[in-house]
Every structure is written in C-alpha cells, then in structure tokens.
Amino acid sequence: MNRKAVFFDADGTLCDMEKGVPQSTKEALKKLRENGHDAWLCTGRSRAFVSRYLEELPFTGMISACGATIEKDGERLFNKEMPPEVAKKSVEILRRYGLVPVMEGADFMYYDKDEYTTDVNTESLESKWRPIRGNEDCMRINKISAKMIKGCDAEAACRELSEYYDIIRHESGSGIAGTTIELVPKGFNKAVGISAVCRLFDVPWEDTIVFGDSNNDLAMFEYAAVKVAMGNSSEKIKALADHITQDMFHYGIRNGLEYLKLI
Numbered sequence: 001m002n003r004k005a006v007f008f009d010a011d012g013t014l015c016d017m018e019k020g021v022p023q024s025t026k027e028a029l030k031k032l033r034e035n036g037h038d039a040w041l042c043t044g045r046s047r048a049f050v051s052r053y054l055e056e057l058p059f060t061g062m063i064s065a066c067g068a069t070i071e072k073d074g075e076r077l078f079n080k081e082m083p084p085e086v087a088k089k090s091v092e093i094l095r096r097y098g099l100v101p102v103m104e105g106a107d108f109m110y111y112d113k114d115e116y117t118t119d120v121n122t123e124s125l126e127s128k129w130r131p132i133r134g135n136e137d138c139m140r141i142n143k144i145s146a147k148m149i150k151g152c153d154a155e156a157a158c159r160e161l162s163e164y165y166d167i168i169r170h171e172s173g174s175g176i177a178g179t180t181i182e183l184v185p186k187g188f189n190k191a192v193g194i195s196a197v198c199r200l201f202d203v204p205w206e207d208t209i210v211f212g213d214s215n216n217d218l219a220m221f222e223y224a225a226v227k228v229a230m231g232n233s234s235e236k237i238k239a240l241a242d243h244i245t246q247d248m249f250h251y252g253i254r255n256g257l258e259y260l261k262l263i
Contacts, residue, residue, distance in 0.1 A: 009212035010043035020053040028254040031263040044216040046104030048128040065142035067193030087139040098152030102145040144183040191223035
C-alpha cells in the first residue's frame, strides 16, 4: 500500500479536554506510524493550546489554528498572525456585542479570567496564558474563539468582523463548541493547511485521509480523498464522510484505521 498521510482533528476525534486521549487511540497511532504512514494533527486549537497529551502522540507534524500554523519535527514552518491593531479591534467589537473573546496565538492564549472561568480546563496552558487587559496593543494571534452568552448579538459581531475573518459556526448541542463561534483569518481553514503540507512534502492528494467530527472539519472533509467521521460527528460531517466509525471512547480511531487497512 502507498504511504498515506492521515490528518486527525483533536477535540472530539482524538481527545477529550478533560479525559485526554484514550489508550486505544495512542496504540492505534503508534501502529499507524510503525506501518510507514504519516500522522498529522490538524486542529482548530492554536499551537499554544495544544496540550501535552497531544504533544506526546507520535505525530509526523502539526497543523494548528485551522491551518494558520504548520510545524514539523518541532520546527515552525508557517505562522499566519493577525495584525495587532486588528486583534485589538476584534476584542472591542466582540465585547460590544456581548461575546467573550479568547484570542488564540501560536505562543500565547489571551483571555481575561473574570470573563472566561468555568467551561474549559486551561490549567495546561501554564506560562502560555496572558490576560487581554494590559496586552490589548501587542496580542499576536492566529484566530479567535468567541463564546456566546445570553443576550449577545453574535450575528452583528460577525458582520463587522467578516472583513478580517471567515466564520465557523458549530451546531447547537455539540458541547462547548455549540456555544462558540470561531473566527479564522480570511482564506484559511484546515484544507488550506493540508494542501500546504501536501505541497511541502510531495504528498499526492489521493493519499490524503482525514478523521474529524465538527464543523471546523468541513473544509478538510470537502478537500481530502478519504473522509472518516467519528460516531459523534455533526450531521454535516457525516453527510460528507466515506465511512462513519465509532466515537473515540468506543475505539473509533482504531476501528477506522483498521477499516482502511492501515493498521
């Protein structure tokens, strides 16, 4: 079999923010690499928010921030950042319309703890956290996650910010993501990141495989040759899938790779 390049979403696919990575997934990725295939992380998280439990997996490389950052063997090959003045303006607009901004960069995550306190365990950030207050003029970010709260006007905020960002909306009922809007630099998405990796490392399109579950995976599902949806996937992802496997806690990654005869 030709060497395949397999691109994995993180949250809801490889890992759970609280529970980490299932043992069956760790073993499946190890076997995938031993069989001569490439395994790439392809996550909506910015690089600063890639937790240690993901860093410890045997990835060939990482695409983070929905295609805005690419690294291989610990070397950062590409990093699209928003201008600091746009980041500052984005915070002002989001707050004006009642949303809570989490500014995501390759080196730091910026948010104010009095605004964003209970939904995500961010202890793993350690020294990678910075407050927005005091850093308004110097934030280096790749993307934004904006939390919707009762009474906010998310549509108005998105209209004002659409000059700078492409908007990813998640389906309601999909956990934390269902209350969050992602704002990604205009023209960037996971498919752009995968396409760049294919060009950089001479990966034929027909050898690309993706695993994912949420709407920020739509672009890569529209792009890749083979698409595997997790059992917990959004309906839009399932509609694009070539195969639907189980969820991560019921051996979804292992079973999906076995179905494709990669392990």
